[in-house]
Amino acid sequence: MSHARGDRETVRTADLDAEQQYVSMLYDKLDAVRRETAQRLARTLRETGGTPQARTERDVSTTMYTDTLTQLSAVENGLCFGRLDLDSGEDFHIGRIGLFDEEHEYEPLLIDWRAPAARPFYLATAASRDGVLRRRHIRTRQRTVVDLEDEVLDLDAAHEGNDLGLAGEATLLAALDARRTGQMRDIVATIQAEQDRIIRAPMNGVLVVQGGPGTGKTAVALHRAAYLLYTFREQLSRRGVLVVGPNTTFLRYIGQVLPSLGETGVLLSTVGQLYPGIDATAAESPASAEIKGRLDMVKVLTAAMKDRQQVPKDHIEVSFDREALRFHRKDCMQARTRARRSRRPHNEARRVFRTEMFTVLTEQVADRLGRDLLDQRDLDEINTELRADPAVNKVLDDLWPQLTPHEVLSDLWSSPARLATATRKILDERERDLLSRPATAEWTPADVPLLDELAELLGEDDSAARAEQEREEREQLAYAQGVLHIMEQDEEIADEERLRVSDVLDAELLAERHEHRSELTAAERAAEDRTWTFGHVIVDEAQELSAMAWRVLMRRCPSRSMTLVGDIAQTGASGGAESWDAVLSPYVRQRWRYEQLTVNYRTPSEIMNIAAEVLAAMDTELSPPTSVRSSGFPPWVREIADPGVELGGIVSEEIAAVEGTVAVLVPSALHDEIGDWLESEVDSLVLGRTPEDLESSAVLLTVEQAKGLEFDSVVVVDPEAMLADSPHGTNDLYVALTRSTQRLGIVHTGTLPEALTPLAE
Numbered sequence: 006m007s008h009a010r011g012d013r014e015t016v017r018t019a020d021l022d023a024e025q026q027y028v029s030m031l032y033d034k035l036d037a038v039r040r041e042t043a044q045r046l047a048r049t050l051r052e053t054g055g056t057p058q059a060r061t062e063r064d065v066s067t068t069m070y071t072d073t074l075t076q077l078s079a080v081e082n083g084l085c086f087g088r089l090d091l092d093s094g095e096d097f098h099i100g101r102i103g104l105f106d107e108e109h110e111y112e113p114l115l116i117d118w119r120a121p122a123a124r125p126f127y128l129a130t131a132a133s134r135d136g137v138l139r140r141r142h143i144r145t146r147q148r149t150v151v152d153l154e155d156e157v158l159d160l161d162a163a164h165e166g167n168d169l170g171l172a173g174e175a176t177l178l179a180a181l182d183a184r185r186t187g188q189m190r191d192i193v194a195t196i197q198a199e200q201d202r203i204i205r206a207p208m209n210g211v212l213v214v215q216g217g218p219g220t221g222k223t224a225v226a227l228h229r230a231a232y233l234l235y236t237f238r239e240q241l242s243r244r245g246v247l248v249v250g251p252n253t254t255f256l257r258y259i260g261q262v263l264p265s266l267g268e269t270g271v272l273l274s275t276v277g278q279l280y281p282g283i284d285a286t287a288a289e290s291p292a293s294a295e296i297k298g299r300l301d302m303v304k305v306l307t308a309a310m311k312d313r314q315q316v317p318k319d320h321i322e323v324s325f326d327r328e329a330l331r332f333h334r335k336d337c338m339q340a341r342t343r344a345r346r347s348r349r350p351h352n353e354a355r356r357v358f359r360t361e362m363f364t365v366l367t368e369q370v371a372d373r374l375g376r377d378l379l380d381q382r383d384l385d386e387i388n389t390e391l392r393a394d395p396a397v398n399k400v401l402d403d404l405w406p407q408l409t410p411h412e413v414l415s416d417l418w419s420s421p422a423r424l425a426t427a428t429r430k431i432l433d434e435r436e437r438d439l440l441s442r443p444a445t446a447e448w449t450p451a452d453v454p455l456l457d458e459l460a461e462l463l464g465e466d467d468s469a470a471r472a473e474q475e476r477e478e479r480e481q482l483a484y485a486q487g488v489l490h491i492m493e494q495d496e497e498i499a500d501e502e503r504l505r506v507s508d509v510l511d512a513e514l515l516a517e518r519h520e521h522r523s524e525l526t527a528a529e530r531a532a533e534d535r536t537w538t539f540g541h542v543i544v545d546e547a548q549e550l551s552a553m554a555w556r557v558l559m560r561r562c563p564s565r566s567m568t569l570v571g572d573i574a575q576t577g578a579s580g581g582a583e584s585w586d587a588v589l590s591p592y593v594r595q596r597w598r599y600e601q602l603t604v605n606y607r608t609p610s611e612i613m614n615i616a617a618e619v620l621a622a623m624d625t626e627l628s629p630p631t632s633v634r635s636s637g638f639p640p641w642v643r644e645i646a647d648p649g650v651e652l653g654g655i656v657s658e659e660i661a662a663v664e665g666t667v668a669v670l671v672p673s674a675l676h677d678e679i680g681d682w683l684e685s686e687v688d689s690l691v692l693g694r695t696p697e698d699l700e701s702s703a704v705l706l707t708v709e710q711a712k713g714l715e716f717d718s719v720v721v722v723d724p725e726a727m728l729a730d731s732p733h734g735t736n737d738l739y740v741a742l743t744r745s746t747q748r749l750g751i752v753h754t755g756t757l758p759e760a761l762t763p764l765a766e
């Protein structure tokens with residue numbers, strides 16, 4: 006070992022020791038804050054009685070302390086991950102939360118990564134130092150500092166710098182090389198400059214983030230949610246932040262990122278979950294989903310609603326007061342016209358229709374009794390009697406019924422006659438057949454925007470939902486009282502030792518309580534309320550959304566404070582986006598901002614080279630992102646004669662060769678058949694049926710299911726069939742090839758798609 010090297014190692018050990026001391030001090034501080042918060046919570050829970058206002062305040066404090074405790078435990082891993090040394094001689098540490106020294110004028114001990122002071126940690130480069138002399142990445146395992154990476158930002162470094170301008174390259178590569186687990190991790194310690202600019206972009210207006218596969222769009226979107234909540238907490242905690250993802254498997258995959266950053270108040274939802282009370286997951290053909298996503302559906306639904314506003318062919322007769330009472334076509338038409346002209350939603354205009362009808366019917370009865378003998382009081386009485394008459398009400402309900410979105414849509418799909426009327430001149434016979442289905446069928450994700458649209462057209466009677474909410478609030482109160490009761494019974498509660506025991510009790514009770522509590526956060530309340538409008542909406546895989554789905558999201562965000570991340574080249578849904586402009590111009594015209602991400606952090610260059618050939622085969626101007634690293638594993642191709650016999654062995658071999666997760670990606674048309682072959686032959690492989698299946702080390706998925714996910718190894722089966730599977734077959738193949746972080750294999754029987762032929766040579 007040379008002398009110089011020996012010196013460096015000594016410095017390094019000394020540095021490690023110094024950082025360890027500092028980091029240990031931060032953990033002590035974290036423990037102290039936790040203890041203090043737990044004690045405050047225990048005290049609040051012990052308080053009883055008081056005025057309603059005092060009780061409300063107590064409730065608010067309980068929520069606050071519980072949330073703080075949740076946040077404090079979320080930041081345990083990687084509490085501190087960086088340090089900046091400035092020209093001024095100052096230095097400070099950066100971490101997941103801010104910690105302060107109360108005894109020394111609240112001097113910062115740890116700067117929250119979202120605070121403006123932390124920004125140079127992500128942005129400073131040798132060429133643009135922003136007062137930074139040295140950036141240090143601190144890697145920890147549990148509470149131990151295991152490694153340091155220093156970047157001295159001087160001009161020499163500017164010349165040597167890596168091509169992609171990466172910050173903390175060694176730390177970044179270590180993070181990227183780590184095995185995947187089926188759960189996405191946060192990237193707070195290694196956010197790169199192009200990502201940071203997007204994360205901290207101004208909140209207002211629509212921001213579109215276009216980026217190829219693996220460029221960190223999802224990661225950026227989630228860190229942006231955390232950043233916005235930190236920076237605009239007042240504003241956003243009231244209205245909440247909505248994050249929309251393509252399916253529940255994806256939501257499970259990303260579900261831990263925000264909690265690990267200490268944020269729990271964000272509503273994660275698929276489009277199929279955006280209508281309160283419904284979790285639409287039933288399958289349907291891409292062709293019918295595409296039709297349901299067309300903008301023309303607004304016309305269809307309006308026609309379906311109008312079709313429920315009937316008038317008799319000639320007249321309807323009922324007996325009232327032992328005489329015949331007639332509902333004449335002309336009168337009904339007039340009442341209907343007036344009701345429609347009120348421009349109110351159907352269920353509200355119904356009142357106009359009924360008022361009109363009761364007026365004419367009252368006249369009819371009055372004429373029969375002798376108009377001249379009656380005064381206004383008599384007329385009012387007749388009107389009241391008519392309103393109470395069941396037979397009269399039955400006719401009026403038939404002519405202009407109170408309707409729910411569920412009824413209208415279910416009747417529309419299940420009645421060929423209704424469907425024909427509502428889609429006349431809009432859909433052809435074949436398209437109608439695609440939509441037709443039994444009334445008992447479950448809702449599909451594409452139905453949800455239509456239900457939402459109908460709710461707008463019909464106007465809602467939300468009294469049932471409100472009653473349910475009040476019931477829940479009463480339950481929560483009863484629950485809280487139960488907790489207080491238990492705490493009161495514990496006479497020694499004030500004792501330090503006992504407090505720790507009761508902390509355990511609290512933890513269990515509060516976890517349960519928190520479930521109820523969280524329903525009271527803005528995000529959870531929003532989930533129960535269809536008309537809720539969010540402070541900010543983030544859409545991931547935004548290219549997949551249909552025109553009808555965009556209408557729902559725009560209704561949920563009238564302020565148009567939105568971040569939309571996606572990749573036009575990965576559009577899989579028929580009816581998904583062909584261009585961002587086409588999606589957005591109906592809502593904001595040209596007033597949206599566009600950012601691009603260009604570096605691929607997931608897919609190694611060996612794989613990306615081949616994926617780039619597939620991208621080139623698409624009719625797009627997009628260029629492939631540049632891979633940050635290579636894996637050393639060239640993609641392999643195997644041609645087989647009989648997949649039923651050979652595929653099991655190949656997949657088993659790959660699973661044995663890989664440390665980490667393996668995904669077998671198949672065309673959806675072949676999913677069941679291949680699933681049958683593999684299920685019996687490959688023990689460790691699960692057929693991805695539920696979101697939890699992602700946690701298994703090997704999983705079989707369609708491309709649609711794999712969207713947004715990543716695995717250590719991917720085996721793509723029958724790429725030619727993938728191309729033929731949908732109108733966006735090339736996009737699907739591109740998505741499939743780019744899911745891997747290390748290894749890629751391709752198994753085929755017939756021809757290989759042209760873009761992949763270089764692999765077979």
Ligand SMILES: Nc1ncnc2c1ncn2[C@@H]1O[C@H](COP(=O)(O)OP(=O)(O)OP(=O)(O)O)[C@@H](O)[C@H]1O
Nearest residue numbers: 192195196197218219220221222223224606607713
């Ligand atoms: N700055 C970073 N530091 C560490 N890891 C990163 C960074 N940026 C991205 N990654 C990792 O790269 C992978 C890809 O990121 P992500 O899934 O967000 O990409 P994406 O653009 O949404 O991809 P796709 O469009 O293919 O779904 C993830 O494992 C993510 O954690």
